[in-house]
Amino acid sequence: NAGVTQTPKFQVLKTGQSMTLQCAQDMNHEYMSWYRQDPGMGLRLIHYSVGAGITDQGEVPNGYNVSRSTTEDFPLRLLSAAPSQTSVYFCASSYSQNSNQPQHFGDGTRLSIL
């Protein structure tokens, strides 16, 4: 059971480039989300999805797009990378968005924008 799988683990981009961070889960979880972790700030919610075809914005959505065409996959797109998007990105999933359902995290993608 792989859980939540994120690819790539590391990536370096130049300002203005685009890329997609991949996230897949094999637990048939309905709820998926993306967070970024910056030094001294904990994790902040970027976008989330309560099921296939449904996405919504979190706390820091600017500069990022998401889609949820299948239950398993929830890719995060950077359309035009900026140095402020240098961060560690975590994808998470849970059975539902109910408060008593703990979320399971992937191991992260470390992204550097030059």
Next chain:
Amino acid sequence: DQQVKQNSPSLSVQEGRISILNCDYTNSMFDYFLWYKKYPAEGPTFLISISSIKDKNEDGRFTVFLNKSAKHLSLHIVPSQPGDSAVYFCAAIISGNTGKLIFGQGTTLQVKP
């Protein structure tokens, strides 16, 4: 506006002793609180949670206490073990089953052998 705060960036404890990690919050609409543990180069791992209608939840060596009047929760680890050395994040969820986690900044725990 930091709704969940962990004011101690680090904590060092001797093996076998108690570790107490603290967390303060400002939003009265939180209905669940969670603790996550994170090792370097790994994602956060769920540790223990507590509903806002309870004041204590225990799971083995880990106990979480909630003081709603003080808007304060704490995680107790007894006895502490070297393998507990990690970053601990406090998180909260706003009522309404939104699934949106609000994280604190994290506390790095070092357990010395």
